[in-house]
Amino acid sequence: MIHRLESLVLRHTLRLPVPSGPAGQGDVVARQFDAVLMSMGFKLSAELLARLSGLEPKAVTVIARRTLGTVREMVGDHVRHNVYFVDFPANVPDTYDFWTDCIADALADESSRENTLAQLRTGLVDLLTLPAYGNYRHSYAEMLAAHDELIAAAGDRMTVLHLGGPLDDEVTALYLALAGSTTPLGEEGLRDLVTLAGRCATGPQPEEIPVRENRAVVNRARLKAGADLVVDTVTDVLRLACALSDGDVTLVGPTRFRSPSRSVRRTLLAALDSVVAASPAKLADVNAHRERWKRLGERLHAHEYAERWPHAAEVFAVARGEKEAPSFDSRVEELLGAGDVGGAARLLGSAPGKLFRALDRLLRTAATPDEREAVVAAAESAAPEVSGRVLLSVREHVGNRERADARRVFVNRHGGAWAEADTRPALPASTRERLLAVLDAETRRRLPDPGQLLVDPAVLDVALPLSGRATTAGLGVLPRGSLSAVEGDLLRFFVHWKQKRRSTDYDLSALLLNSRYETVTWLSYTSLKEVEGEHSGDITDAPEGASEFINLRLGVVRGDFIVPQVNIYSGEGFEEVEESFFGFMLRDAEQVGRPFEPRTVRMKSELRGPGRVALPLAFVRAEDGSWRAKWLHLYLKGSPGFNRVEENRVSAALLLRGIVEREQLTVRHVVGLVSDRATDVTVWDGEAALPAGPVTYIGLERPEGLHPDSVVITPENLRDLIPA
Template sequence: MVHRLEPLVIRHTHRIPSPAGPAGEGDVAARQFDAALMSVGFKLSAELLRHLSGLSEGTVVDTAVRTLATVREMAGDHVRHNVYFVDFPANVPDTFDFWMRCIAEALDDSRTRAGTLEQLRSGVVDLLTLPSYGRYRHTYAEMLAAHDELIAAAGDRMTVLHLGGAPDDEVTALYLALAGSAAPLGEEVLEDLKVLAEHCADGPQPEAIPVRENRAVVNQARLKAGADLLLDTVTDVLRLACALSDGDVTLQEPTRLRGLSRPVRRALMAGLDAVVAAAPAKLADVPAHREAFKRLGERLHPHEYPDRPHAAEVFAVARGEQKARSFDSRVEELLRENDITGAAEVLKGAPGKLFRSLDRLLRTARTEAERDAVVAAAEQAAPAVSGRVVLSVREHLHNRAEESDARRVFVNRLSRAWVDHDDRAPVPPRQRERLVAALDAEIRRRLPDPGRLLVDPDVLDVALPLSGKATAAGLGVLPRGSLSPVDGELLRFFVYWKETEHTTDYDLSALMLGADYETVSWLSYTHLSAVDGEHSGDITEAPDGASEFINLRLGAVRGTFVVPQVNIFSGEGFEEVEESFFGFMLRDGEQQGRPFEPRTVRMKSELRGPGRVALPLAFLRGDDGRWRAKWLHLYLKGTPTSNRVEGNRVSVATLLRGIVEREQLTVRYLTELMAGGGAEVWDGTSIPDGPVTYIGLERPEGLHPDSRVITLGNLRDLVPA
C-alpha cells in the first residue's frame, strides 16, 4: 500500500495497517512510540504494542513518524497555537484598559502619533491602526516559557489506536465502506473516497452504491482506469460529467462543464446509450435537468456518434424535440385536479418521492378515505424505500407539531440554516400514528439480529447520521443534533486559521443565553473578561497562522446555553483560507499547561462552509446541573465584513431554540428496535468472552475478534439499506 493512503485509514478507523518489515527487537522503540502518542492524547492498544515490539526498530520508528504526523493533525497539534496575551488565561486585562494602553503606545510611536491624535479628535479610533493591536508581541517559544507543563489527569482524552490488517486489505475495506454507504458523505469524506476509488478501481467493488454522489466519484475513478462504468440512470452520466469538471455532483448548483477528450466522450455516450436502450422510460429524468443536459450535449458532440441513437434521444428531449413527460409533471397534474388518491397511486412507482410527499398529501387530502389511501400506499411502498429516507420521514413525523405557533428549521446541503414560522396545517393524528407504527415496523424488519448487544451509554443520544452533510470532518465530531456529556471544570474553545493570500481576521466569540434564550453576556474581542471566563486576545492577520481561545469556568457560567461562534471580520471565507478549524478542550480545575494541549482536546472540526458566521455546537445546562454539547455544524450568511457576536445575537438565539426544541432520531431509537429492549448498557468493566455487537464512541480493547463493532468512524453502518 502506498504510504499516502495510511493516514486515511488511521483517520477513519483508528487502526494502523499492520506494518510490513523484518522481525526484530522493537520493544523499546514501541514503548517510546506509545509515550509520544500519549502526549497528544492517543495510545497503542495492547495488541498493537505487542505486534510492534516484535518488529525491527527501524520499522517501528518509520511507523511512528508517519502515525504521529497523522494524529497530531487530527487533534490540531500540527500547528503552533500562540496567544495575544502571553500568560492567558491569567492576567487578561479589562477591555477598556487594554484599548487605552494600545492608544497610549500608538501616541508614543512617532510613526503613528499624528494619525492617532487625528482619530482621537474625531471621537472614533480604529483599533486596527494601532501598532500594538492584533499582532503577536512575543514568539511562540516565549509563550511556552510563560506556562507550566500540563499535569496529566484521569479525564484527559486517550484515543486508542488498534492493529489493522494488511495495508491493502485495510484500504480496500475502507473504500468499500465509504463507496457503499447508505448515507451521503460529507465533502471532505467524499474527497477521501475519490482518492481511494482511484487506488481501488481494479479491485473489489461494493455490491451496491446507493448514494448517487458516491457513484459519480467512483465512476470518475473507473473512467480514468479504463474500467466499466456503474450507471443506472441518465442522471448518473450527468453527475459523472460534473465530477470530471470538478463541479457539483449533487446537481444543486450549476457546473460549467469542461471540454472532454474523445475517449471520455465515447465512454459517456456509450453509457447513455446503454441506459436508455435498457429502459426508455428513464428519458423522463431528462426534463428535471434540461439545461444541464443541453450543456452536456454541447460537450459530447452526439452527432459524431450515429451508432448511439438512444443516447441522441437524451439530447432531443433536452432540446424539446422529443417528448418525455416527467414523473413529477404527472403527479402535479393529479394534485391540481385534487385527485389525492390518484397521485398517491402514481407515486407508488417512485417510492422515495412518495415518502417525501407524504406530509403534503396528508395535508391536502379532504376526506378520511383519501388520507387512509395515502397511508396505505406508503405502507405498500415502504419495503422499496431506502432506509435513510424511511428514518428521515420517521423523524419528520415525530417532530410534526400540531400547534400553530411551531417553528420550522431549514438547513440546506451547505449547512446554512434559518428558522421560520410553521404555518402548515397539522398532519392528522390518526394517520400520523399509523405511519409511525408502519415505519417502526419496517426499520425493525431491516435491522440485523445483533446477538448480544452492548451499548456505550454516551452514544445513546448521538443522532443517526442520515447525511454526512450534517457533520464535519475532524476528531470526536458527532452528527448535527447529537447530545454528548461534558465532564470537566474548564471548557476552552479554540479556532485556528491561516490565510491564503489576503489579510484575514477571524474572531472567536461565545454567547451566553438564559433559559428563555435571552442574552446574558458574551466573551469576544470587545469583552475580554467576565466572571465566567476570558478571551485570549484579538489577532487580526494570519499569514503564518493564528489562534484565538476562550476559557470558561463552567461552574461560574451565567445562563443555560453557551454558543461559541467564529465570525469573519474581514478577509477570506472559511472555504478560501489555506486552513481553518475549531475545537474545544476540557480540563480539571487544577490543570494548568499551555493554552493548547492536544490530550485535552475533545473535539476538533474543520471549518468549511459558505457563510460568514460558523456555529459548530452549543452547550446546554440540564435540569440536573450537568452540561451537554448539542452539535450544530451550521453557518449563518452574516455580512461581507465586520461580523460580531453583538450583531447576530437574535438570529443565533432564534436558530438555537429551533434546533434544541427539535428531536432527532438517535442511536437509542435504533438499539431499542434492534434488541427489542434487550440492549445492555455497558460500563466497560467486564469483557465478554464471545462475539458481540458493540456500539460506542470508541472501540474497547479485548473484544472477541468476531464481534461487530460500530463506532463514530463507521456509525453510518447503523443506517439500514
C-alpha cells in the same frame, strides 16, 4: 503513497495497518512512541504495542514518524497555537482599559501619532490602525515559557489506536464501506473515496452503490481503469461528466465542463443511449438540469453520433426543448391541482422515494379521512421499496409533527442554515401513530439480528447521520443533533486559521443565552472578560496562521446555553483559506498548562462551509445542572464583512432553539428496535469484563479485548446502523 493510505485508514478507523519490517527488539522505541502519543491524548492498544515491539527499532521509528504526523493533524497539534495575551487566561485586561492602552502606545509611537490624533479629533478610532492591536507581541517560545507544564488528570482524553490488518485489506475494506455507504458522505469522505476508488476500481466492489455522488466518484475511476460503468439514470452520466471535469458531483454548484477525449465521449454517449433505450421515461430527468445538459452536449459533440446512439441524442433534444418529456412531478402536480389526492398518492406509489418525501404535503392536502387513509395505505405498500435513509428521515420528520407552534430549521447539504416559524397544521394523532408504526416495523425488518448486544450508554443520544454534512471531518465529532456529556470544570474553545492570498481576520466568540433563548452576555474581542471567563485577544492577520481562545468556568456560567461561533470579520471565507478548524478542550480546575494542550482536546473539526458565521456546536445545561454538548455543524450567511456576535445573536438563537426543541432520531431508537431480537442486551459501563464470544458492540470507542469476530459500531462507522 503508502503513508497517505495509512493516514487515510487511521483517520477513518483509528486502526494502524499491520506494521511490516524486519523482526527485532523494538520494545524500547515502541514504548517511547506510546509515551509521545499519550502526551497528545492517544495510546497504542496492547496488541499493537506488542506487534511493534517485535520489529527492528528503525522500522518502529519510521512507523512512529508517519503515525505521529497524522495524529497531530487529527487533534490540531500540527500548528503553533500562540495567543495575543501571553499568559492567557491569567491577566486578561478589561476591554476598554486594553483599548486605551493601545491608543496610548500609538500616541507614543512617532509613526502612528499623527494618524491616531486625527482619529481622536473625530471621536472614532479604528483599532486596526493601532500598532499594538491585532498582531502577536511575543514569540511562540516566549508564550510557552510563560506557562507551567500541564498537570495530568484522570479526565484527560485517551483515544486508543488499534492493530489493523494488512494495508491492502484495510484499504479495500474502507473503500467498500465508503463506496457502499447508505448515506451521503461529507466533503472529506468524498475526497478520500476518490483516492480509494483510483486504487480499488478493478478489485472487489460493493454489492450496491446507493448514493449517487459516490457512484459518480467510483464510475470515474472505473472509466479510467476500463471497467464497466454503474449507471441506471441519465443523471448518473451527468454526475460522471462532472467528476471527470473535477466539478460538483452533487449538482449543487456549477461545473465547467472540459472537452473529453474521443473514447470518453463515446463511453458517455453509449451509457446515455443504453439508459434511455431501456426506459424512455427517464428522459424526464433531463428537465431538472437542462442548462448543464446543453453545455455538456457541446463538449460531447453529440450531433456527430446521432445515428449511432439515437437515444442519447434524445437527451440533448429534450435539453434544447426540441422534444417533450413530461416529468413525473408535473403529472403529480396536475392531479393535486385537480384535488385528486388519492390519485396523486397512487401515482407516487410507483416512485416510492418521491412518495415518502411528499407524505406531509399529501396528508395536509387531503380534505377527508378517506383521502388520508389512501395516502397512508400507499405509504404502507411502498415502504419495502424505500431506502433505509429515507425511512429514518421521514420517521424523524413525522415524529416532530405533533406540535403546530414549532420552528422549522432548514439546512442545505453544505451546512447553510436558516430558521422560520412552522405555519403548517399538526398532523392528526391517529395518522402520525399509524405512520410511525409502519416506519418502525419496516426499519426493524431490515436490521440484522444483533446476537449478543453490548451498548455503551454514552452513545445512546448520538444522532443518526442521515445527511451528508450531518458530521464534519475531525476528531471526536458527532452528527448534527447529537448530545454528549461534558465533564470538567473549565471549557476552552479554540479556532485556528491560515490565510491563503489576502489578510484574513476570524473572530472567536461565545454567546450566552438563558432558558428563553435571550442574550445574557457574550465573550469576544469587544468583551474580553466576563464573570464566566476570558478571551485570548483579537488577531487580525494570519499569514503564518493564527489562533484565538475562549476560557469558560462552567460553575459560574449565567444562563442555560453557551453558543461558540466563528465570525469572518474580513478576508477569505471558510472554503478559501488554506486551513481553518475549531475545537474545544476540557480541564479540571487545578490543571494549568499551555493555552492549547492536545490531550485535553475533546473535539476538533474542520471549518468548511458556506456563509460568514460558523456555529459548530452549543452547550446545554441539563436540569441537574450538568452540561452537555449539542452538535450543530451550521453556517449562517452573515454579512460580506465585519460580522460580530452582537449582530447575529438573534438568528443564532433561533437556529439553536429549532435544533434543541427538535426530537432527533438517535442510536437509542435503533437499539430499541433490535433489542427484542438480541439474545442478550447489556449496557456496558466500561468496568465489567467483556464477553468471551463475539458481540455486536455499539459505543463511542472500541474497547480493547473484544472478540475478533465482533461487529463494532462507533462514530467512525455509525452509518452502518442505517439499513439499505
